[in-house]
Amino acid sequence: MFKMKKAMLQALLFSAFAVVSPLQAIADETPIIRYADRFVPIIAKNGMVASQEAIATKVGVDILKQGGNAVDAAVAVGFALAVTFPQAGNIGGGGFMMVHLAKDNKTIAIDYREMAPAAAHRDLYLDENGDVDNRRARFSHQSAGVPGTVAGLIHALENYGTMTLKQVIAPAVALAEDGFTLAYSLESSLLARKERLSRNPAAKKALFKPDGSHYQFGETLKQPDLAQTLKAIRDKGFDGFYKGSVADLIVKEMKANDGLITHKDLENYKVVEREAIKGSYKGYDVLTMPPPSSGGVHIVQMMNMLENDNLKDLGHNSAASLHLMIEAMRQAYADRSEYLGDPDYFDVPIKELIDKKYAAKLRTQIPNKKARKSEEVKPALDVTPESPDTTHFSVMDNEGNAVSNTYTLNFSYGSHIMVSGAGFLLNNEMDDFSAKVGVANAYGLLGAEANAIEAGKRPLSSMTPTLVLKDGKAFMATGSPGGSTIITVVLQVLMNALEHEMNVAAATYAPRIHHQWYPDRILVEPGISADTKALLEAWGHNLDNRRRTIGSTQSIQFRDGFFYGASDSRRHGALTLGY
Numbered sequence: 001m002f003k004m005k006k007a008m009l010q011a012l013l014f015s016a017f018a019v020v021s022p023l024q025a026i027a028d029e030t031p032i033i034r035y036a037d038r039f040v041p042i043i044a045k046n047g048m049v050a051s052q053e054a055i056a057t058k059v060g061v062d063i064l065k066q067g068g069n070a071v072d073a074a075v076a077v078g079f080a081l082a083v084t085f086p087q088a089g090n091i092g093g094g095g096f097m098m099v100h101l102a103k104d105n106k107t108i109a110i111d112y113r114e115m116a117p118a119a120a121h122r123d124l125y126l127d128e129n130g131d132v133d134n135r136r137a138r139f140s141h142q143s144a145g146v147p148g149t150v151a152g153l154i155h156a157l158e159n160y161g162t163m164t165l166k167q168v169i170a171p172a173v174a175l176a177e178d179g180f181t182l183a184y185s186l187e188s189s190l191l192a193r194k195e196r197l198s199r200n201p202a203a204k205k206a207l208f209k210p211d212g213s214h215y216q217f218g219e220t221l222k223q224p225d226l227a228q229t230l231k232a233i234r235d236k237g238f239d240g241f242y243k244g245s246v247a248d249l250i251v252k253e254m255k256a257n258d259g260l261i262t263h264k265d266l267e268n269y270k271v272v273e274r275e276a277i278k279g280s281y282k283g284y285d286v287l288t289m290p291p292p293s294s295g296g297v298h299i300v301q302m303m304n305m306l307e308n309d310n311l312k313d314l315g316h317n318s319a320a321s322l323h324l325m326i327e328a329m330r331q332a333y334a335d336r337s338e339y340l341g342d343p344d345y346f347d348v349p350i351k352e353l354i355d356k357k358y359a360a361k362l363r364t365q366i367p368n369k370k371a372r373k374s375e376e377v378k379p380a381l382d383v384t385p386e387s388p389d390t391t392h393f394s395v396m397d398n399e400g401n402a403v404s405n406t407y408t409l410n411f412s413y414g415s416h417i418m419v420s421g422a423g424f425l426l427n428n429e430m431d432d433f434s435a436k437v438g439v440a441n442a443y444g445l446l447g448a449e450a451n452a453i454e455a456g457k458r459p460l461s462s463m464t465p466t467l468v469l470k471d472g473k474a475f476m477a478t479g480s481p482g483g484s485t486i487i488t489v490v491l492q493v494l495m496n497a498l499e500h501e502m503n504v505a506a507a508t509y510a511p512r513i514h515h516q517w518y519p520d521r522i523l524v525e526p527g528i529s530a531d532t533k534a535l536l537e538a539w540g541h542n543l544d545n546r547r548r549t550i551g552s553t554q555s556i557q558f559r560d561g562f563f564y565g566a567s568d569s570r571r572h573g574a575l576t577l578g579y
């Protein structure tokens with residue numbers, strides 16, 4: 001009887017949604033698409049791209065359809081977003097890319113984070129009273145680190161792609177030169193930043209109409225200067241940006257405005273391949289970004305702390321499971337403040353931080369049903385270390401390759417300063433350094449020696465592009481923008497998928513929380529129940545219920561022969577698409 005019902009139900013479902021493949025999953029009774037899930041992911045058979053901007057996603061899918069691999073598509077998306085998503089898509093910023101290559105069964109972590117110019121030094125942003133000058137750190141030419149994006153994308157393509165730079169950058173060149181149609185997301189974003197962007201003549205000219213008004217939904221935005229810069233990159237590769245006419249424009253801009261970046265800084269920019277942080281969680285391998293990102297280390301540290309508690313039984317987003325997650329977050333961000341920085345300048349105790357024994361010790365310090373005060377929680381390693389609007393996209397292809405990439409200008413539109421004549425915005429990533437011990441950066445993050453400013457050093461980041469492998473094969477790619485919240489957002493999406501066995505859409509849309517040690521309060525998204533919040537408060541947690549959302553993930557899973565993807569529902573304009 002039951003069997004018959006199941007067969008009838010399947011037949012009915014198949015006829016209703018002939019092209020929709022979750023049915024296969026239902027038929028196989030995999031937990032990926034369950035009858036109880038209120039959200040279903042996008043599903044495809046041959047490959048998938050998830051990004052914050054629809055045109056860029058389509059560019060990536062086109063590259064896959066042309067036979068490009070996940071890296072080819074990712075690089076094309078990276079350049080396209082620099083045109084269609086100027087808030088965070090960039091060639092004037094930097095980021096991190098995780099690549100899994102199926103053929104070699106190898107996972108690579110590409111660091112193309114900005115580097116501090118040679119003239120930068122520890123007290124760069126202190127004024128005559130020794131206070132941090134936030135304007136200079138965040139909204140001046142001195143806010144910019146030497147951009148890494150162009151070098152990083154080219155490095156990925158040359159080493160792990162199959163197509164030419166000319167092929168993968170072509171869509172971006174066309175989008176800049178011929179223009180593209182504005183969606184609501186860009187109209188509203190430009191309008192929100194009109195005042196500050198318009199203070200910079202080059203940004204005003206490039207991103208607003210000649211009369212100074214903003215482009216609107218359905219209108220076409222062309223960016224001729226950016227098209228020229230992209231063509232220089234297309235024709236000369238690394239040298240097209242870091243040397244020659246584009247470099248001249250950057251240096252001219254710097255010289256005229258008290259900026260620090262020189263020709264030498266540009267020529268000296270280096271991409272670094274680093275050993276991926278590798279953790280394990282209940283049979284999954286979690287491969288994620290090492291320092292100078294703090295994300296990977298702390299994701300693994302927190303997952304280690306949570307692994308033995310059976311959060312699934314405690315209940316998703318129940319007070320009991322949130323309590324454990326909050327306390328894990330509190331500890332991780334305390335450790336971050338002390339131990340994390342650029343590993344080329346500071347001996348980051350990675351092995352110790354991701355050791356399961358360290359996590360077990362930390363777990364014993366979490367009281368039952370009682371919040372700790374952040375002042376009681378200190379960086380806790382036994383060893384004393386020696387020595388002194390971001391955006392994410394994920395791509396998977398039909399060969400089993402996966403890319404997880406997060407890159408940024410730091411703030412939305414970075415410093416809001418455009419290189420005159422070159423058409424791209426400069427990052428304000430220098431603010432991710434700790435300008436002064438005990439003084440928080442724009443995300444409220446504290447830091448010390450490990451993340452002090454030094455020439456050539458890379459500022460500590462929270463960006464956490466992450467890949468999950470199952471039995472050695474790419475299972476999931478995810479990541480998010482959101483400054484300091486990135487790490488906890490990625491943690492929750494991973495826990496939702498791996499621990500709570502939610503499908504990738506349900507894992508994405510579920511309400512989130514965030515704690516970062518200081519300030520000692522928990523951001524709570526709408527959707528966490530009043531009962532749960534009341535319990536957490538009764539246990540001493542300090543909740544901040546101001547209405548806001550946290551993060552914007554772009555995730556793909558591969559399972560049982562299908563790609564399952566979801567763009568976050570929290571921000572407009574994103575698209576997950578497969579074929």
Ligand code: DON
Nearest residue numbers: 389390410461462481482483
């Ligand atoms: O690297 C970091 O951690 C920051 N610069 C990221 C900034 C960010 O995510 C802004 N986006 N919402």
